Amino acid sequence: MKKLWMLMLLTALAPVSQAAEPIVIGLSYPKSGAQKWLGLSQMRGALMAADKINATGGLLGRPLELRSLDSAGKAKKAVANVDAFLDQGAVMIVGSATSEEAIAVGQRAEERGVPYFVPLAYGNEVTSRYGHSYLFREGPSARMANNVLMEYLGTQMPNQRYFIITGDDVIRSGGVDSLVSASRSGEVSSPAHYRAALKLAAESDAQILVLMLYGEALTDAMRMVERLRLKERMAVVVPNLSDEAVLQAGPTVMEGVIGSTPWTWRSPEREQNEQGKAFVDAFVKQYGDYPSSVVASTYSAVMQWADAVSRANTTSAVPVIQALEGHRYQLLKDEQVWRALDHQNIQSMFVVKVRKRADVMRDELKQDYFEELYWMESEVAAPTEAEVRLERSLGTR
Structure with missing residues (x-):
């Protein structure tokens, strides 16, 4: 008994182990400028995803930390955000409001070797002419x-x-x-x-x-x-x-x-998608609004990246990209797929x-x-x- 008490005392006096280092991701979004209300939706979608991931144990045993910077919908400012995020250790970037911004950020993400997810940019050229392995567009194209x-x-x-x-x-x-x-x-x-x-x-x-x-x-x-x-x-x-x-x-x-x-807040109910219905209910409870397709797209992009990280068992870019290419899934609606050719999300x-x-x-x-x-x-x-x-x-x- 004396030995047991001694062991308990030593355990109590031992230094507390440091919490697991967070996994950092960056949201570059238009907090100001002509697209600012779309930026607000992207922020809400990304926060919902980060909260969901952390509430279910984090990612690879580590908490997810979302950091954000204002792009104002401007390509030059958004590119600078990529460098700032990577200096902070970010392993993934999400967000955009225009095709010009998405293309510029995509090119910088490719140069720096970090996956970049586009929730909103309609130009066909984003995933065709300017598409590459580090860029994924969750939202639909103009075509x-x-x-x-x-x-x-x-x-x-x-x-x-x-x-x-x-x-x-x-x-x-x-x-x-x-x-x-x-x-x-x-x-x-x-x-x-x-x-x-x-x-x-x-x-x-x-x-x-x-x-x-x-x-x-x-x-x-x-x-x-x-x-x-x-x-x-x-x-x-x-x-x-x-x-x-x-x-x-x-x-x-x-x-x-x-x-x-590509989505309305009624989509999950019509398709009897329980994950989607839970997402809508949680959003209404937290914000008092119905989630828009922009909210859903940003949320889905973060959740899909996290799912690929879990399946690849690493945050390293190349294995995560490989885990996404051709991947079929259901999250907030019917089946979607990340097409391997252009990383366009193919959806109804x-x-x-x-x-x-x-x-x-x-x-x-x-x-x-x-x-x-x-x-x-x-x-x-x-x-x-x-x-x-x-x-x-x-x-x-």
Whole structure:
């Protein structure tokens, strides 16, 4: 007994072992600037993932530590964030708001040998022309959005005249097939460009107005659409439609707008996905809002990286990348896959329509924005491997 007490005393007096060193990941997101509300969603999604991982024992026996820096949606600032994170020991980077930012960060991540996950950037070239082994895009490309919209609009609104405004071009008299060429245009648009284009649209005989605009440009353009009363005589389509855009412009301004999305907060319930339903419930409890597709995309990117780390049993980049390539999984929706060719996340897509304001306001949280109109399976929505290879052959890096 005396020996036992002596052992207990020595154990009590022994120095307490240091806690396991945390695994650091970096979130480079637009906390400020024209895309800041999308950045807030990315922050919430990343925090939800980090909390989930730590609540279930961490990663490889170590806690996960999320660090964040403001990119303001600017490529140069986002690239500097990569270097800052790596100086802090980060082993993974997530976040973006524009294709220019995603491409620049991706190139820096490749140079530094760290996996980079893109939750939001629509340019096809992100995973085609500028794609590489260190870059993974969880969110959809512009072509994925257009593929589902072309099928829906072509069948439900056939033989219509289109007026399409992109970040750097205007198609004044197009058909549904014009969405393909329009999807290759840039994301950056000056107010003078789209305001002048909207005046031309008002003078046209178009039946469908397509706005391939993003962030504050889309919000400003939609307010002008409302002032010009264009929705009274033409359908308005925003190919990459987000909850954040409806929130910023307001449900009255956005009422009736048609667009695409890879996920809505109702997706898990419809598909009886228990993980997805738990995620929605947890988000509503924590933030008092419904999670958007941007939240879900950021959450999924972090969770998928962590899953690959667990399967590879290391945070080293190359084994983690190999664990992701071709990996099929279900998390918040139906089956998704990280295509090995371009690291584009291949997933199903929805066509949605913004509900009437009165219907939105009847909801308890007043943020149930979307009515689901159409669904397309992942293999049909995705660009083909031949299309990706063609774009890579025509592009330069």
